[in-house]
Amino acid sequence: MRATISDIAKEAEVSTATVDRVLNNRSGVHTRTRDRVLQTAERLGYLSAAAGHNGAPRPGAVTRIDFLLPGGTNTFMDALAGHLRTNAEARGPEVDAHVHLIEGFNPDALARKLLDLQGKTDGVGVIALDHPTVREAIREVGGGGLPVLTMVSDISHVPRFGYIGIDNRAAGRLAGHLLGRFIRPGHNNVALFAGSLSYRGHEEREMGFRNILAEEFPDLRIVELREVKDDTERSYTEASALLESYDDIGGIYNIGAGNRGIARALEEHGRAGEVVFVGHELTVHTRRYLLSGTMDAVIDQNPRVEARDAVERLLAAARNQQPPNLPPIRIQAIFRENIPET
Structure with missing residues (x-):
């Protein structure tokens, strides 16, 4: 007797609906499952191997x-x-x-x-x-x-x-190298902003930044690390509070997004161009801050x-x-x- 759709579903360990979608070449089934169903159908004699199902996308398949x-x-x-x-x-x-x-x-x-x-x-x-x-x-x-x-x-x-x-640890080291080179003598306090250290990429950037400061700029001291969830308004609020708490902040490294909020706080407090500001990603906003001197460098990943x-x-x-x-x-x-x- 010729195998049935139920037989194929049982052997391939999928539902009969999945078998039906595969055999009728409909979307909604990922490729590995599709291949398993087709191979099972061929083995059970439901499909002829000569039909040629080799895992390559069929003409018209989505x-x-x-x-x-x-x-x-x-x-x-x-x-x-x-x-x-x-x-x-x-x-x-x-x-x-x-x-x-x-x-x-x-x-x-x-x-x-x-x-x-x-x-x-x-x-x-x-x-x-x-x-x-x-x-x-x-x-x-x-x-x-x-x-x-x-x-x-x-x-x-x-x-x-x-x-x-990108290699996020290397990106953090690059940011630390630039900030350490640009910072004014005697302004040794540095602050970090991050979207969330639950992102491994943000954590790796922080580690790279800390490592190069310890290796090459031991006089620099990280006084704050604030997580701002990549939110512009929260970045502004936290940056404003930072600048009000510390008169001697020499540099800010923003690990994630929220550059607009930090830049706005620097400008409103009259500290733009005085505090070294390094961040990530070239956007229409960071382009403007580079041109105005509010930001000193942007680490971009295209x-x-x-x-x-x-x-x-x-x-x-x-x-x-x-x-x-x-x-x-x-x-x-x-x-x-x-x-x-x-």
């Missing part, structure tokens, strides 16, 4: 990929989201890309969204908080065969197939290149193809004198 990014007032994340959409759209109708902005630094919301995407997508790119709830969600979806790509900030001990982003590489690698993994061998994302220090054209 590959869905999803990206989970933090929402809020982060201009860099807005730019990255736009570049992800543009890169995916440029690959034609066979790519169905979705960008989801997860509001706030909420690991439970991020984990819920990851779990909700099971069976709906062929691959996920995520900027992930390094939190137990998030790690468990990645283990569950990754263990089920869904390719997971970490972006911008890596996450440890999870089944992710790759990481797209979201356009990151988006291109993320789409390319995630598509390859979703289609069960060999991932491309891409060069690492370059860290670039940008000053007023070398701001690139838009």
